[in-house]
Structure formats: structure tokens, C-alpha cells
Amino acid sequence: MIPAPAILRHRPRVCIIGGGIVGASAALFLAMGGAEVTLFERDRIGSHASGVNFGGVRRHARLAGDLPLSARAHHIWHRLPELLGHDCDLETPGHLKLAETEDQMAVLEAWLPIGRNAGMDVRLLGRAELARRFPWLGGNVAGGSFCTGDGFANPRLVAPAFARAARRHGATIHEICPVRALTPRAGGGWRLDPEGHPQCEADHVILATGAWPLGPDPVPAIRVQAPQMFVTEPVPMLHMPVLGLVSGAIYLRQSVRGNLIFGGGHGIIAPDGRRSRPDSAVFSRTPALLQRLLPGCAGAAIIRSWTGIEAHMPDGLPMLGPSPSAAGLFHAWGFCGHGFQTGPGVGEVLAELILTGQTSTDLSAYDPARFGAAPVRAAHPPVPAMESRT
Ligand SMILES: Cc1cc2nc3c(=O)[nH]c(=O)nc-3n(C[C@H](O)[C@H](O)[C@H](O)COP(=O)(O)OP(=O)(O)OC[C@H]3O[C@@H](n4cnc5c(N)ncnc54)[C@H](O)[C@@H]3O)c2cc1C
Incomplete structure (x- = not known):
């Protein structure tokens, strides 16, 4: 449950790196919850996987560990008119x-x-x-x-619609603005170096960088x-x-x-x-x-x-949740062939984690520490021979 803005004692500063469906929806839910949000997108909002995918909005035949988040996202898809002022051509x-x-x-x-x-x-x-x-x-x-x-929705519409709604709630969104470096600050929090833009400081950073991992944590074989x-x-x-x-x-x-x-x-x-x-x-x-x-x-x-x-990812599931090594850093990338459907749920879960310190959705399958330094293993064994996107 995300608190109403007035209940927050301290207004957290959150920087989001990446403006696909994950970053843009996180920007909206965080801004709605009262956070001070700045999003940096290397290209244009929704110009990568989130804007060019098949458009499938599907819970069917997903990995078992993915279903709680998928169920949460399912409800949000039906709230798009209320949240975004547009249904993004959702058909079911x-x-x-x-x-x-x-x-x-x-x-x-x-x-x-x-x-x-x-x-x-x-x-x-x-x-x-x-x-x-x-x-x-x-x-x-x-x-x-x-x-x-x-069913399906129109991928071209969704991330830009989330970003527009986030702006209406006060988020700042920079396009054509890649983040080149991410450094922990001595007293806590993070400093970001976006290209062509002044340095930016934040209490929390979300790595919503899709297929392009960033940050201090080890990356499994993708x-x-x-x-x-x-x-x-x-x-x-x-x-x-x-x-x-x-x-x-x-x-x-x-x-x-x-x-x-x-x-x-x-x-x-x-x-x-x-x-x-x-x-x-x-x-x-x-x-x-x-x-x-x-x-x-x-x-x-x-x-x-x-x-x-x-x-x-080696087990077909994304990296989603707090960094195992660095306070204030959140992973939300590597969504494989099925992250369009879960995208809005990811944004809401990240807002909940940052604003309340916990989430009501089981994220254990996505633990960013699950690969560690040990050999790759599947936290939730996939149903055999089921292709993940279709
Ligand atoms: C062709 C195709 C078909 C698909 N079909 C489906 C489907 O039918 N259903 C489904 O559920 N899923 C589908 N998927 C998967 C789905 O599109 C992705 O899982 C989802 O869009 C991931 O969203 P994202 O926001 O994590 O990533 P992206 O949309 O890739 O966004 C990440 C963003 O981060 C930005 N970025 C990266 N590094 C930096 C940096 N250093 N600084 C600033 N910005 C940075 C990138 O420019 C990019 O815009 C498909 C994917 C593809 C490619």
C-alpha cells in the first residue's frame, strides 16, 4: 500500500535511470506517493523494448514465481484510463x-x-x-x-503515457540524457553523472535500464x-x-x-x-x-x-528488488520476453518499497542476490519447454 503524500515525514529524492515501461511507471507511482522524482532516459521514452514489443498482456503460462507480480499488474492494466487518461488500446x-x-x-x-x-x-x-x-x-x-x-495493448502508447502522467504529478523527465556514472555519497545516498546535464543527488536510485545493466553489483551471464x-x-x-x-x-x-x-x-x-x-x-x-x-x-x-x-536472465526472471550490497539502490532490469505485462506492477512495487520499506507482493523469485558468485541456478524451475514470450 502506497501512503498518501501528506503522511510522508521526509520527501525522498528518487532518481530513475531508464525510461521504458518500468522506469516510467515507477516515476508515476513514486510521484503520486509524494517523492521528488527525476528520470533520465538515454534515448526517448519507450523507444526500446517497451515501445516496440509484441504488445502481449499475458499472465498465461508464466513461470510460477512471476505470477504474484503479474496478478498485481493485471489489475493496474485495467486502471489505465483512471491513471493515465487513456486505455492504451488494451483489448482482452x-x-x-x-x-x-x-x-x-x-x-x-x-x-x-x-x-x-x-x-x-x-x-x-x-x-x-x-x-x-x-x-x-x-x-x-x-x-x-x-x-x-x-490480451494486448499498443506498446507505442504505454511508456510515454506513464511518463506524461508522471510529469503531471510533478516528476522531472530528461530524454537524450544517458547516465554515465553512479557513485555512492559519503553520508549516504547517490550521485549521478548524466551526460550534458549537471550532477544529480538522490536518496534512492532505480536501475530501470532494460537490457543494459549498470551499477556496482555483479551481473550474471545474460x-x-x-x-x-x-x-x-x-x-x-x-x-x-x-x-x-x-x-x-x-x-x-x-x-x-x-x-x-x-x-x-x-x-x-x-x-x-x-x-x-x-x-x-x-x-x-x-x-x-x-x-x-x-x-x-x-x-x-x-x-x-x-x-x-x-x-x-539465466532463470528467465528479472533482477528486481533492493541491491544486496548498496543501500538506496534498487534493481529493476532484465525483464526478458515478458516484462511489458508486468511493467506497471513493477513501477507500483518499487514505489511501495521506497515509500514504505516493504511490499505486499512476493518478489522472492527476483532476488538480485540470487545468482551471487555461485554457479547459476533457477530459483523457481521453469515449466519445461515453454517459450517465455508467447
Ligand atoms: C520484440 C519484442 C517483443 C516483446 N513482446 C513482449 C510481449 O508481447 N509481452 C511482454 O510482456 N513482453 C514482451 N517483450 C518484453 C518487454 O518488451 C520488456 O521486458 C519490457 O519492455 C522491459 O521494459 P524495461 O522498461 O525494463 O526496458 P526498456 O524498454 O528496454 O527500457 C530501458 C530503458 O533504459 C534506457 N537506458 C539504459 N541504460 C541507460 C543509461 N545508462 N542512462 C539512461 N537510460 C538508460 C534505455 O535507453 C531504455 O529506454 C518483448 C520484447 C521485445 C524486444
């Missing part, structure tokens, strides 16, 4: 995860009690029921798992990749849920204007690690991917392809 037609083999079907079955224990309405659909309800699906699908209430996305010309409305294969080969949704938006394969990351671009070899494989899932749309013209950069 449900999410359908599809198996092409009996082994993959067993993976979906194994997740069912996990989802139900977390309060989700999720059920298995056999081949015949799928064919009856979704006659446009490809014939090689063996079955699926359907989760009501999941895998950085650039999922490739596509959009087609509009096709007739199929009134479909968000679709994804268990293998992760393709994930797909239809926009309210009829375009198919889908992902599959990975693009190429530039040597500086900050930019990425589509791979033409992946592009040439897309008709076959569409044929596999939606044969009737395999000929739809692709009008654009793009990529974005994300970091995958």
Missing part, C-alpha cells in the same frame, strides 16, 4: 497457447494447476474443440490452453537478443484471441484495424549493443510460419518488420 480477447505435439500438450496440462491456483480461468481445449471454435487454425495443432482476461516482429496488411477480422505456439516459433494477434501482428525468429544486434535490425533470412521464412498457424492468411502482404532488444 484471451490468450490461446497451442501445442503441436502430445509432449507440448503435457506441458500445457502441467501448467493448468499453477494458473488455477493463481486464480486464473484457464482450460485445455482438444483438437476437435479448437477446430469448432477457431476453424481458421492450421491443421497440425494438437490442442491448446485458453486463458480468459489476457543472453541479449532481438526478437523480430512483423505486421501485415489488414485481413478480414477473425475475432481471435492472442495466439502462441508452445515452441515459440510464432506468436500472433490481430489489431482492431485487421492487421496481423506477429513475431518469430530474431534480428541482428549492432556491435554497440544498443540497436538492432530485422534479418532478411527470418523475413523469408515468415510465409511458412503463417501457413503453420493461419493457412488462410499465409499470402497476406507484410508491410513492415522491426526488432527490439531484450536481456534474458
Whole structure:
């Protein structure tokens, strides 16, 4: 529970490094709670993963340790009109995860009690029921798992809308302003050196730097990749849920204007690690991917392809919570292929931690100390063979 501003005895100064959905939502919830907030973004707000992702707002088939935060975020997504003055094009037609083999079907079955224990309405659909309800699906699908209430939003809108709302609540937001150094101050707190900007002092610093770790703590072996996305010309409305294969080969949704938006394969990351671009070899494989899932749309013209950069942690979960080594420093990065959905929940949890010293959401799966100096281990073993984004 975040206190009303008047209850705070001391107005904490918080600097946030990174203006994706995580940094921008933290800025809003902290400013609403009465903190003095300054956010530094190296490029433009929402110009990296948060603004170019698939748009999936999905609790379905997440790792068990991720579900408390995902549930919290789920409620915030439905409060966007009240918080931001805009629903960010949120639609909730449900999410359908599809198996092409009996082994993959067993993976979906194994997740069912996990989802139900977390309060989700999720059920298995056999081949015949799928064919009856979704006659446009490809014939090689063996079955699926359907989760009501999941859906998608427009990623281009969300982080900028959080940043605008944060500004309205008094936050200061600097764009094109990379933070080059972060130094602890002798008497407590932190000093930041943003490029082209005077030094800035803060009681608390949030590292919301996405795929680009920063700060004094050790960084585990992360895998950085650039999922490739596509959009087609509009096709007739199929009134479909968000679709994804268990293998992760393709994930797909239809926009309210009829375009198919889908992902599959990975693009190429530039040597500086900050930019990425589509791979033409992946592009040439897309008709076959569409044929596999939606044969009737395999000929739809692709009008654009793009990529974005994300970091995958060894156990598929982000680094989120207080630094194990430095007071006043908070990790909130490495959100892998599923941080868009949890993003608003992360912002609210960080505000709660900084303003009250505790949070009602179980963050144990994300402990920034969990890798330590020891060999990498999974705090919450993943459900086998389930691709994380789809
Ligand atoms: C193509 C693609 C598809 C995806 N699809 C989905 C999906 O459907 N559903 C889902 O839930 N998730 C999805 N994801 C994952 C999701 O987009 C990310 O997990 C989420 O956006 C992470 O948000 P973030 O704010 O942590 O990171 P980012 O959006 O990457 O923001 C981090 C920001 O920090 C800034 N920064 C870094 N270093 C500094 C510095 N030193 N100084 C100042 N600023 C700095 C960067 O410029 C960047 O803007 C997808 C990701 C990609 C790339």
C-alpha cells in the first residue's frame, strides 16, 4: 500500500535511470506517493523494448514465481484510463497457447494447476474443440490452453503515457540524457553523472535500464537478443484471441484495424549493443510460419518488420528488488520476453518499497542476490519447454 503524500515525514529524492515501461511507471507511482522524482532516459521514452514489443498482456503460462507480480499488474492494466487518461488500446480477447505435439500438450496440462491456483480461468481445449471454435487454425495443432482476461495493448502508447502522467504529478523527465556514472555519497545516498546535464543527488536510485545493466553489483551471464516482429496488411477480422505456439516459433494477434501482428525468429544486434535490425533470412521464412498457424492468411502482404532488444536472465526472471550490497539502490532490469505485462506492477512495487520499506507482493523469485558468485541456478524451475514470450 502506497501512503498518501501528506503522511510522508521526509520527501525522498528518487532518481530513475531508464525510461521504458518500468522506469516510467515507477516515476508515476513514486510521484503520486509524494517523492521528488527525476528520470533520465538515454534515448526517448519507450523507444526500446517497451515501445516496440509484441504488445502481449499475458499472465498465461508464466513461470510460477512471476505470477504474484503479474496478478498485481493485471489489475493496474485495467486502471489505465483512471491513471493515465487513456486505455492504451488494451483489448482482452484471451490468450490461446497451442501445442503441436502430445509432449507440448503435457506441458500445457502441467501448467493448468499453477494458473488455477493463481486464480486464473484457464482450460485445455482438444483438437476437435479448437477446430469448432477457431476453424481458421492450421491443421497440425494438437490442442491448446485458453486463458480468459489476457490480451494486448499498443506498446507505442504505454511508456510515454506513464511518463506524461508522471510529469503531471510533478516528476522531472530528461530524454537524450544517458547516465554515465553512479557513485555512492559519503553520508549516504547517490550521485549521478548524466551526460550534458549537471550532477544529480538522490536518496534512492532505480536501475530501470532494460537490457543494459549498470551499477556496482555483479551481473550474471545474460543472453541479449532481438526478437523480430512483423505486421501485415489488414485481413478480414477473425475475432481471435492472442495466439502462441508452445515452441515459440510464432506468436500472433490481430489489431482492431485487421492487421496481423506477429513475431518469430530474431534480428541482428549492432556491435554497440544498443540497436538492432530485422534479418532478411527470418523475413523469408515468415510465409511458412503463417501457413503453420493461419493457412488462410499465409499470402497476406507484410508491410513492415522491426526488432527490439531484450536481456534474458539465466532463470528467465528479472533482477528486481533492493541491491544486496548498496543501500538506496534498487534493481529493476532484465525483464526478458515478458516484462511489458508486468511493467506497471513493477513501477507500483518499487514505489511501495521506497515509500514504505516493504511490499505486499512476493518478489522472492527476483532476488538480485540470487545468482551471487555461485554457479547459476533457477530459483523457481521453469515449466519445461515453454517459450517465455508467447
Ligand atoms: C520484440 C519484442 C517483443 C516483446 N513482446 C513482449 C510481449 O508481447 N509481452 C511482454 O510482456 N513482453 C514482451 N517483450 C518484453 C518487454 O518488451 C520488456 O521486458 C519490457 O519492455 C522491459 O521494459 P524495461 O522498461 O525494463 O526496458 P526498456 O524498454 O528496454 O527500457 C530501458 C530503458 O533504459 C534506457 N537506458 C539504459 N541504460 C541507460 C543509461 N545508462 N542512462 C539512461 N537510460 C538508460 C534505455 O535507453 C531504455 O529506454 C518483448 C520484447 C521485445 C524486444
